[in-house]
Amino acid sequence: MHNLAYYIFLRKQIPILIGLSLGPGLAYVILGYLHGIYKPALLWYLLIIFFSLWSLRVYKNFKAGEMSSLQIKKWYRELSFLYYGFFGIWLLIFFLYIGESSSNLHYIAIYTEIGSSVVAAAMLMTDKKLFLPVLSSLMTPLAIYFLLIGELYGYILSVFSLTLLGVLIYSCFSGSALFKKVVEQASHDMLTGLFNRQYFTEFFQMMLNSLKESSKFSYLLLMDLDHFKIINDTLGHDIGDKLLKKVSERIIENIPGGDIAARLGGDEFVVTGSEFSDLEKCRESAKDIADTISGSLKEVYVIDNHHLYISVSIGISIIHTPTHPSMDIIKQADIAMYEVKAKGRDGSYIFDNEMLKRTERHLSIEMKIYNAIKNNDIFIKFQPQFNRDKKISGLEVLARWEDPQWGKISPSEFVPIAEQTGLIMEMGNQILESAFQSFREFHDQGIYIQKFSINISRRQILSIGFYEDTMKMMKKYLTPELILRIRLEITESTVMHDLDRVLEIMSLFQKAGITFSMDDFGTGYSSLAYLKKLPIDEIKIDKQFVKELMNNPRDREMLKTITEMASIFNLSTIAEGVENEEQFNFLLDINCDQFQGYYFSKPVYAEEIKKYSPSDFVQK
Ligand code: C2E
Ligand code: CA
Ligand code: CA
Numbered sequence: 001m002h003n004l005a006y007y008i009f010l011r012k013q014i015p016i017l018i019g020l021s022l023g024p025g026l027a028y029v030i031l032g033y034l035h036g037i038y039k040p041a042l043l044w045y046l047l048i049i050f051f052s053l054w055s056l057r058v059y060k061n062f063k064a065g066e067m068s069s070l071q072i073k074k075w076y077r078e079l080s081f082l083y084y085g086f087f088g089i090w091l092l093i094f095f096l097y098i099g100e101s102s103s104n105l106h107y108i109a110i111y112t113e114i115g116s117s118v119v120a121a122a123m124l125m126t127d128k129k130l131f132l133p134v135l136s137s138l139m140t141p142l143a144i145y146f147l148l149i150g151e152l153y154g155y156i157l158s159v160f161s162l163t164l165l166g167v168l169i170y171s172c173f174s175g176s177a178l179f180k181k182v183v184e185q186a187s188h189d190m191l192t193g194l195f196n197r198q199y200f201t202e203f204f205q206m207m208l209n210s211l212k213e214s215s216k217f218s219y220l221l222l223m224d225l226d227h228f229k230i231i232n233d234t235l236g237h238d239i240g241d242k243l244l245k246k247v248s249e250r251i252i253e254n255i256p257g258g259d260i261a262a263r264l265g266g267d268e269f270v271v272t273g274s275e276f277s278d279l280e281k282c283r284e285s286a287k288d289i290a291d292t293i294s295g296s297l298k299e300v301y302v303i304d305n306h307h308l309y310i311s312v313s314i315g316i317s318i319i320h321t322p323t324h325p326s327m328d329i330i331k332q333a334d335i336a337m338y339e340v341k342a343k344g345r346d347g348s349y350i351f352d353n354e355m356l357k358r359t360e361r362h363l364s365i366e367m368k369i370y371n372a373i374k375n376n377d378i379f380i381k382f383q384p385q386f387n388r389d390k391k392i393s394g395l396e397v398l399a400r401w402e403d404p405q406w407g408k409i410s411p412s413e414f415v416p417i418a419e420q421t422g423l424i425m426e427m428g429n430q431i432l433e434s435a436f437q438s439f440r441e442f443h444d445q446g447i448y449i450q451k452f453s454i455n456i457s458r459r460q461i462l463s464i465g466f467y468e469d470t471m472k473m474m475k476k477y478l479t480p481e482l483i484l485r486i487r488l489e490i491t492e493s494t495v496m497h498d499l500d501r502v503l504e505i506m507s508l509f510q511k512a513g514i515t516f517s518m519d520d521f522g523t524g525y526s527s528l529a530y531l532k533k534l535p536i537d538e539i540k541i542d543k544q545f546v547k548e549l550m551n552n553p554r555d556r557e558m559l560k561t562i563t564e565m566a567s568i569f570n571l572s573t574i575a576e577g578v579e580n581e582e583q584f585n586f587l588l589d590i591n592c593d594q595f596q597g598y599y600f601s602k603p604v605y606a607e608e609i610k611k612y613s614p615s616d617f618v619q620k
Contacts (some may be wrong), residue, residue, distance in 0.1 A: 004064060004202050005183045006126055007072060010079060013123040014059045017086055018052045020119060028093055028108070035103040040096055044089065051086050058082055064202075068210035080130060083123075087134045090116040091141065098145060113142045114164070121168040125175040132169065139165040189263045191241055192248035200262035200270060204326050207273065211319060216275040219286035222315045222333035223251075223293070225267035226345040235306060242303045243310065250296045255289060270333075283318055283350060290314045290348035298346075313340040314348035335359050365409065365417050372401055373427050380434050381603035384612075385451070385574060385596045391618045393594055394451035395442075396489070397435045398603045399427075419459050428460040432470060436477035438606050443482055445610060448617050453487045453517060458494040462501060467508045484513040487538070492524035495534060503534065510535040517574070522562060532569055539566055543577020546597070550582055563590045 025048045032041025058079055067075065090112060097109035117138045124131040139161055146158035187199035195203070204220075211218055225247065232240035244267065251261045251269060259273035271289065276282035294312050301308040315337025317329050336351035339358075349355070372378055378401045385394035399411045418424040432454065439452050460466060474483050488509065495502050495518075506516060517538040518531065522545055531539070541562055549555045559575075566573045575587050578597030587595060 003183050003187055003199070004072075004206075005186070006179075007062065007076060007079075008064070009126050009179070010076075010124075010130075011059060011062050014055050014079075014082075017083075017119075017123065018055055021048045021086065021089070022052055028097075031097075031105060031108065035100060035105060037096070037100070044093060044096065047089050047092075051082065051089060055082055055086070065205055066209060067206065068213050069206050070210060070213065072206070083130055083134065087116060087120055087138060091138055094138075094141060110142065110145075113138055117164070117168055121172050125172040126179045128173070128176060131172045131176075135165060135168055135172070139168075192245055192263050194248050194252070194269070195260055195262035197262065197264045200260070200264065200272075201326070203260060203262075204272060204330075207275075208319070208326055208329075211275065212323060214275065216277055217279050217282040218272060218275050218319045219282055219289075220317045220319060220329055220333050221271040221286065221290055221293075221348075222317070222330065222337050223269045223271070223312050224337055224341070225297075226311045226313055226341075228267040228310065231308060231310070235308075239303055239306060239308075243301055243308060246301050246303070247297055247310070250299075251293055254292045254296050256285075259289075270330075279318070279320060282320075286316045286318060286350065287348065290316060294346070294348060311346035313337050313345045315340060316348055316350040318350060332356070362417060365414055366421055368403060368406075369414055369418055369421070369423055369427070372403070373423060373430065376430065377401060377403070378427060378430060380431060380438070381605060382438070382609055383596055383603040384601045384609070385453070385594050386600050387594055387618055388588060389618075390600070392449070392612065392616055393618045394453055394487070395449055395609065396453040396596065396603075397431065397438075397455070399431050399455075400603075415457060419457050422459065424457055424460050425463045428457065429469065429473075433473055433477075436474055439482060439486075440477045441606070442609065443479075446614065447610065447612075448614070448620055450485060450618050451487045451515070452482075452485055453489050455489045455519065456494075458491075458497060461490065461494060461505055462498060467505055470509075471512060487515045487517050489517045489519040489540065491519045492521070496524070506535050522558065531571070536571065538572045538574060541573060541575045541592070543575075543597070546575050546577045546583055546587070547579075549586060556586065559587070559592075560590045563592055567591065 025045055029038065029041045029045045032038045032044075058075070061078075062075055094109045094113050097105040097112075100106055100109075117135055120134045120138060121131060124134060143158045143161040143165070146154045146161060148154070149157075187195060187202075189196040207218065210216075228240070228243075231243060244263075247267075248261070248263065248269070251271065255261055255271050256274055258275070259271050261269060261271045263269050271293070274282075274285065276285065294314060297310060297312050301310070315333040315335065317333035317336065319329055332351040335355050336349040339349050339355055340347050378399055380397050381400050382395040383398055384392045385396060387393040399415065401409045401411070401414055403409055415424070418427050435452070435454050439449065442449055474486065478486075490502075490506075509516070515538065516534070516536045517540050518534075518536050519540045520542045521539040522542045539562070541559065545555045545559055549559060563573050572593045573591075574594035574596060575583075575592050576596045578584050578587065578595045578599045580599055583597075584595060584599055
């Protein structure tokens with residue numbers, strides 16, 4: 001099938017052809033009338049009118065965005081008949097007037113053939129299925145006519161006619177080659193040779209129209225390379241470009257015949273095209289292709305002596321209701337792809353409605369959170385931490401949010417969203433301020449809290465002025481002695497992401513006497529050796545290990561190793577999520593220093609903390 005541009009070009013010629021036939025056609029009728037052959041001339045003109053009306057219909061029937069490829073094929077066939085017919089009419093007038101040499105009408109006939117041929121060449125040059133038969137059938141009768149004159153000038157004119165035919169055909173061929181090249185360039189991505197976004201959009205719309213007609217199914221794979229930016233930034237765009245080329249080659253090698261692959265820009269690609277009668281088969285194929293592509297892209301690339309590895313995140317949208325606008329289907333694939341990215345990249349998901357709900361909830365929270373921060377709806381609770389003698393040795397500050405409509409929203413849900421949107425800075429500052437305020441209140445009421453822990457997220461600690469602003473706030477509410485009892489909880493991923501900068505900020509706090517706890521320990525990289533480099537004096541064993549420890553010997557091993565290594569590195573340990581006595585006893589056995597969890601206390605309001613008696617706290 002041709003590119004849409006071909007059809008658009010051919011369609012544009014229709015009004016010109018109508019104009020050139022209806023106008024000059026009248027002159028033939030007048031000439032015919034003057035020379036007594038007006039009846040055939042009139043009949044001939046009626047034919048022109050008939051074909052003009054037909055042409056108008058064909059012209060109108062072409063609706064680029066709404067037609068399926070099958071409909072376009074049908075339309076093209078009708079258009080071809082139309083062009084054959086129209087030029088056939090002009091051949092007819094040749095036969096009608098060529099015999100009328102007594103009234104010199106034969107000159108008109110000869111000129112008509114040459115004129116029509118030139119017009120046909122100009123109009124049909126993009127399509128050899130049209131220009132070859134039309135030009136030959138217009139010019140050959142003329143050459144034969146000259147031949148039949150039987151005189152030297154006739155032979156010469158005959159040869160001239162054939163030469164003209166040759167020239168016209170030659171120029172049509174070179175014109176169509178040029179046109180093809182231009183169209184191809186406009187529909188392909190220069191770098192990779194894959195189709196570009198514009199062609200894809202065109203193709204996809206046409207495909208959706210076909211699916212609507214046939215009630216079949218298809219898929220759309222939206223692919224985004226993982227961490228491509230790093231390669232581009234560290235090794236340069238030249239290598240980045242070469243990698244994109246190789247990636248494109250591998251994609252092409254791994255898609256079925258009926259599919260097309262396009263590059264939407266940057267490191268984003270799509271694959272679509274195959275049609276299925278069976279929905280389940282369609283899903284299976286989509287997943288298979290995604291797996292094959294992903295497997296092939298993961299193999300090593302050798303580019304300019306670099307050995308490169310890359311993975312891809314693929315979002316799949318199964319198209320079963322093609323009445324959806326194409327944008328919706330692309331958006332669905334996009335949602336699925338982001339879900340892959342969020343779950344750690346390198347994989348594929350098929351979009352489903354649960355994903356949509358999650359995304360919608362995510363977006364709503366994103367919008368709500370702004371107001372929540374403005375209205376001070378986010379508040380804090382405190383979860384006590386206990387030492388081996390079951391005395392309260394610390395408090396962890398935990399953020400809470402109760403939305404008037406939605407009720408409680410967990411910080412595990414809203415903190416990452418605030419983090420993504422950047423609202424974490426403002427929210428974090430509010431939390432820090434109320435935390436310091438509460439700490440001061442506890443102190444003023446004679447409650448001794450040895451360590452006061454506050455969670456700090458990645459973007460928060462990396463935000464400009466975080467150290468200065470936090471210190472200023474601390475000094476506003478806290479005595480120098482209290483400042484020394486502040487502990488900031490950060491996670492491994494926070495540190496790993498931007499080690500140097502985080503380290504720098506941590507050192508500043510360390511110099512001010514503030515300590516750090518490594519939160520969720522065991523879930524990430526967990527290299528104790530590298531922990532030594534960081535100014536950390538506590539590790540917080542993640543609740544996931546505590547949770548299963550009675551049933552899972554490997555978790556018990558892990559816990560033991562962590563506490564043993566921690567003591568070698570002189571780090572204190574705290575276990576979170578301690579929910580029962582067995583867990584507590586086991587942790588006691590392996591020399592864990594502190595404990596936090598529902599077994600001791602849930603996170604509570606400040607009032608509850610004040611209800612404890614002084615003897616429940618560790619003493620100074
Ligand atoms: P986290 O820092 O690991 O906090 C511990 C979480 O475990 C808290 O959930 C706490 O309520 C819960 N927990 C405590 N004891 C138990 C137990 O015995 N069993 C179980 N199953 N869970 C227990 P929460 O409050 O929902 O917080 C979730 C996460 O949200 C926190 O994980 C932390 O990463 C984040 N977060 C909470 N507050 C803040 C904050 O103020 N700032 C920042 N940046 N993040 C926060
Ligand atoms: Ca924590
Ligand atoms: Ca934790």
